[in-house]
Amino acid sequence: MQQSENVSTPDHIKQRILEAWSRAWDRGEVDAFDAVVGEQYRRVSARSGESIELKDIKEEILNIRSAFPDLETVVDKILIDGDQASIYWHTTGTFTQPLNDVPPTGTRVITHGSNLLTLRDGLISEEEVTWDARALLADLGLKSLSSAFEAHDASSVVDNLSGEPSEEALKAFNRQFITGVTVVTTKDEEGRPRGLAVNSFNSVSLDPPLVLVCVQKTSSTYPSMFRAKHIGINIMSRDQRETLGVFASKAQDKFDQVQWHEGEHGSPLIDGSSASIEVEIKERFQALTHTVFIGRVRSAEAREEEPMIYKAGKFYDSLGLEPLA
Numbered sequence: 268m269q270q271s272e273n274v275s276t277p278d279h280i281k282q283r284i285l286e287a288w289s290r291a292w293d294r295g296e297v298d299a300f301d302a303v304v305g306e307q308y309r310r311v312s313a314r315s316g317e318s319i320e321l322k323d324i325k326e327e328i329l330n331i332r333s334a335f336p337d338l339e340t341v342v343d344k345i346l347i348d349g350d351q352a353s354i355y356w357h358t359t360g361t362f363t364q365p366l367n368d369v370p371p372t373g374t375r376v377i378t379h380g381s382n383l384l385t386l387r388d389g390l391i392s393e394e395e396v397t398w399d400a401r402a403l404l405a406d407l408g409l410k411s412l413s414s415a416f417e418a419h420d421a422s423s424v425v426d427n428l429s430g431e432p433s434e435e436a437l438k439a440f441n442r443q444f445i446t447g448v449t450v451v452t453t454k455d456e457e458g459r460p461r462g463l464a465v466n467s468f469n470s471v472s473l474d475p476p477l478v479l480v481c482v483q484k485t486s487s488t489y490p491s492m493f494r495a496k497h498i499g500i501n502i503m504s505r506d507q508r509e510t511l512g513v514f515a516s517k518a519q520d521k522f523d524q525v526q527w528h529e530g531e532h533g534s535p536l537i538d539g540s541s542a543s544i545e546v547e548i549k550e551r552f553q554a555l556t557h558t559v560f561i562g563r564v565r566s567a568e569a570r571e572e573e574p575m576i577y578k579a580g581k582f583y584d585s586l587g588l589e590p591l592a
């Protein structure tokens with residue numbers, strides 16, 4: 268950590284911070300921060316209160332730069348008052364490469380933030396930030412549910428002593444739940460229709476008109492869905508058992524095997540479905556192996572065909588159901 272007489276004047280401190288900032292964020296020379304931070308340096312997130320070390324900040328900057336190759340950061344203002352400094356900045360970039368395990372959406376984002384610095388001997392000893400990688404994901408509509416799973420490893424075996432049911436017990440529970448079945452569709456980057464069978468559809472609210480679906484990250488449709496602005500959701504009718512089989516498969520040519528048309532917002536809608544909606548994706552919650560997509564319904568069409576029923580791995584005809592008294 269260097270220090271000389273004149274590096275501690277506010278102008279010099281400002282100059283050195285700006286230089287380190289620009290080298291790290293604009294050129295990826297993250298070690299430039301070594302010259303401006305003290306030995307006990309730590310950064311605290313104003314949102315979560317979590318603190319993070321310099322080496323993790325460097326990694327975070329490199330990750331963000333590789334996910335947003337056109338990233339441009341501008342320091343709008345830097346103020347120094349005694350041993351306190353504040354930096355106000357904004358950054359612009361397009362999300363075109365994966366950010367950790369989050370696939371790119373192609374979204375362009377402008378985000379603003381501020382950092383409050385505590386200075387000691389002309390070096391930054393502590394920094395409080397209003398913005399971090401989590402905030403960036405939130406700005407992109409990619410909220411993480413990971414804090415809800417902190418104590419859990421996706422691959423761990425769950426037993427009854429852990430306060431959770433066994434997998435068998437959970438499956439038995441799920442088998443008792445009756446749903447319909449949907450086919451969720453979208454288009455890939457080349458404009459080709461893509462889709463998969465989904466029964467995790469649910470209506471969230473009528474006003475505003477919000478719905479959700481949960482999609483596994485291993486699905487071949489997933490990257491296109493993640494990138495899409497709109498998706499189609501088609502409720503399978505009692506006559507679409509074969510169609511459902513196509514979309515529950517990994518076939519490359521699913522849409523060659525069915526009749527479909529394009530909705531107002533460009534989503535592929537499957538002919539003969541009981542009902543179809545087009546949904547503008549608003550949130551993408553990361554839930555370990557799955558993403559929960561929440562969207563606003565932008566168009567809806569319903570038909571006379573009775574829907575298909577799904578229970579415990581089997582499909583049933585809904586025609587002739589008797590209402591309970």
Ligand SMILES: Cc1cc2nc3c(=O)[nH]c(=O)nc-3n(C[C@H](O)[C@H](O)[C@H](O)COP(=O)(O)O)c2cc1C
Nearest residue numbers: 463464465466467481482483486487488515516517
């Ligand atoms: C009745 C039924 C419901 C399903 N529900 C879902 C679901 O909610 N989310 C999901 O990701 N996959 C679900 N699947 C599995 C996918 O449809 C299946 O893995 C499909 O092969 C994925 O295709 P893809 O990899 O070409 O996208 C369901 C399958 C069936 C048969």
